[in-house]
Amino acid sequence: MLQRIGDELDVKQPQNIRLAQYLLVIASVTVLLLVSEAVLWSLGVPLVADQGDASFGFSSDRTVFVREGDVFRVRPEVRGTVFNDTRFEADKPVDGFRAFVLGGSSAYGFPWSDKQAFSGILDAALQRSRSGPVEVINVGGLSYAMHRLSILSQELVRYSPDVLIIYSGHNEFVERIHFANVNAESEVMRKVRRGLAHTRLYSFAVQLAHPEPAKASEFLTVQRSLTHRYTTEEKEEVAEDFRAGLAELIATAHAHKVPVVLCTVPANLADWQPNASLLATDDPKHWQQSFAAGKDALNRHAAEEARQMFEEARRLAPGHAETAYLLGQACEALEDYDCARRAYADAADLDASPERRLSEFNAAIVAAAGRGQTPSLSVLDVEATFTATAAHGLIGFDLIEDYVHPTLKGHRLIAKALYHHLAQLGVPTLERVMNDPELDRLAVEAQSAGQQRSAAWFFNQGVVLENAGHLDQALKAYANALDVAPDYFGAIGNTARILYERGDRAGAAKYIGMMAELNPRDVGGLVLQANVALDEKRFEDAMRLLQTAIEEDPTRTTPWMMLGSALRDQHRPEEAIEPLRRATALDPGHAEARLLYGVVLMETGRFDEAQREIEQAVRLDPSAARAHLYLGLVHENQNRLEEASQAYQEALRLRPGYQDAEQGRQRTGHQITGGSPSP
Structure with a gap:
């Protein structure tokens, strides 16, 4: 018996010792962590959690407003950048009226102030129309689209609003790109990262990894990317997401018995060209001839001829956005404004890199309210108001500052329309309804009081001028x-890019250096630095910069394409294949990427694959003489001499005197005729 007890004691003793050792290790680590936290706190290391929302508003864990005494105010890290510095009473007055205006940068008031925006004018008008307190609270978020607005609404309904006013539809493609990146992270990892963000040890590690964090842009925190080309199917997916987000927002509001006013959103249709066009046609040569003839006729002010040519080009390639836009210009010149309106609207919808709302979004807004207008859910057709006000019904720079942001006049129109809409619904009850002349005077007063020329305003003017081709004026605005x-x-970035593209390398270098200093991991800045390195034949530096750009954002086409091009320039075509394959996978409609991919395939002996890629490049851009040249070369390598000769001749037609194409034509002609000199 004693032996057995001893045996048991012998077994238990090591277990107890091991447990004590484990507890000692845990206690030591805990003490070390606590001491580290205390030391870092004393050194003033800020928490990541206090510096920004790691989920960029894609999570409901973090509110936009925080309580400061007797008011709720936009939290400091997004105040004046993502949102206006907005505040409202924590305890809503019994007789008070509270409206939240939700949307993107147009609702925010960009490039103006929130006082000059339609929300500020509406606030002033309602205050003069009722004796009780009025709060029209601007919660427009830069780059916010319907998905994040539906999340934001879950917070706002807790603040006892009398109505939510929604003005949104232009940021769906911007938000989709960023949401895809955020959504790629698992929910468990998001929660772990959010927890770590409240520790100074993790925050210190982040600071070491990124010693020079990017300064918040006054314009966008979720950057726009115009590199992706969207297919019709992808656009429908975005539209479906928009409808789903809108339905969620309405459901949240109705669950809390909060009325909702949905606004359709106008865009600059007449004075803003589409960013990118996808060409799908069975007859690219005929299309190119019609398209080129239409542009030539338009330049000669032969509007009827231009219209006929563009109508033919549209018949051959109905999905080409630029053709639709130029047809609109021809129709406008002929004073056929109905034709122009339809063509401009089609051009915006067909834009392969859209930064304006699709017509389908406005249709979804109207459909969401059903058949009738009720105080609980109604639609204000702002687009119809703008169309009725614009000259000949063509919405342009008179009402839209750039591509989507209303001018001061546009904001006045929206405010007046909202005022009358709310008065008609009885939300709120007004003691006196102002007439239009009174509203006009009040709106001008409100906007004059808030008049300012901010950096954002000048920047936006630069973007408008650059889009119109006035580069000198754009540089002055920047x-x-x-x-x-x-x-x-x-x-800084736009100035650097314009100067570089103009060939002013010395002027560009100053601004490229500023970009690197302010944000050394900005993709645009890295690409510009890589371009400079390539110009100077510093290939290793260029590839290092491009690899960093790819690490920062692997969804951008340009760094992949430039990396492949740099490898080819170093006579490393085998290594160039993979980055160029990635570039074409990211943007199948990028003609230059397709061509480069085809060229390296040809240079590595993959002639059939090369032919497919180069033919696709020709279809995407039939006017590119270089693409026809390489199509001739690949056919020549396949011993398809007649087709090679035709491709060389087309290259010469597009670029008379093209020496490489002329040599190819003579070479294939010589072989076709069996040694006889070609004509």
């Missing part, structure tokens, strides 16, 4: 933006 805010990253 310079004015930098006078107001020397670190305005968008103005």
Whole structure:
């Protein structure tokens, strides 16, 4: 018996010792962590959680508003950047009226102030129309689209609103790109990261990894990307997401008995060209001839001839956005404004890199309200108001500052329409309804009081001027933006790009250096630095910069394409294949990427694959003489001499005197005729 007890004691003793050792290790680590936290706190290391929302508003875990005494106010890290510095009473007055205006940068008031935006004018008008307190609270978020607005609404309904006013539809493609990146992370990892963000040890590690964090842009925190080309199917997916987000927002509001006013959103149709076009046609040569003839006729002010040519080009390639836009210009010149309106609307919808709402979004807004207008859910057709006001019904720069943001006049129109809409619904009850002349005077007063020329305003003017091709004036506007805010990253980047593309390498170098200093991991800045390195034949530096750009954002086409091109320039075509394959996979409609991919396939002896890629490049851009040249070369390598000769002749037609194409034509002609000199 004693032996057995001893045996048991012998077994238990090591277990107890091991347990004590484990507890000692845990206690030591805990003490070390606590001491580290205390030391880092004393050194003033800020928490990641206090510096920003790691989920960028894609999670309901973090509110936009925080309580500061007697008011709720936009939290500091997004105040004045993503949202206006907005506040409202924590305890809503019994007789008070509270409206939240939700949307993207147009609702925010960009490039104006929130006082000049339609929300500020509406606030002033309602205050003069009722004796009780009025709060029209601007919650427009830069780059916010319907998905994040539906999340935001879950917070706002807790603040006892009398109505939610929704003005959204332009950011769906911007938000989709960023949401895809956020959504790729598992929910468990998101929760772990959010927890770590409240520790100073993790925050210190982040600070070491990123010693020079990017300064918040005054314009966008979720950057726009115009590199992706969207197919019709992808656009429908975005539209479905929009409808789903809208339905969720309405359901949230109705669950809390909060009325909702949905606004359709107008865009600049007449004065803003589409960013990108996808060409799908069975007869690219005929299309190219019709398209080129239409442009030539338009330049000669032969509007009827231009119209006929563009109508033929549209028949051959109905999905080509630029053709639709140029047809609109021809119709406008002929004073056929109905034709122009339809063509401009089609051009916006067909834009392969859309930054404006699709017509389908406005249709979804109207459909969401059903058949009738009720105080609980109604639609205000702002687009119809703008169309009725615009000259000949063609919405352009008179009402839209750039591509989507209303001018001051546009904001006045929206405010007046909303005021009358709310008065008609009885939300709120007004003691006196102002007439239009009174509203006009009040709107001008409100906008004059808030008049300012911010860096954002100058930057936006630069974007408009650049889009219109007025590069000198655009550079002046960007310079004015930098006078107001020397670190305005968008103005620095656009200035650097324009100067570089003009060949002013010395001028560009200054701004490229500023980009690198402010945000060394900005993809646009890295690409510009890589371009400079390639110009100087510093291939290793260029590839290092491009690899960093790819690490920062692997969804961008340009760094992949440039990396492949750099490898080819170093006579490394086998290595160039993979980055160029990635570029074409990211953007199947990128003609230059397709061509480069086809060229390296040809140079590595993969002639059939090369033919497919180069033919696709020709279909995407039939006017590119270089693409026809390489199509001739690949056919020549396949011993398809007649087809090679035709491709060389087309290259010469597009670029008379093209020496490489002429040599190819003579070479194939010589072989076809069995040694006889070609004509």
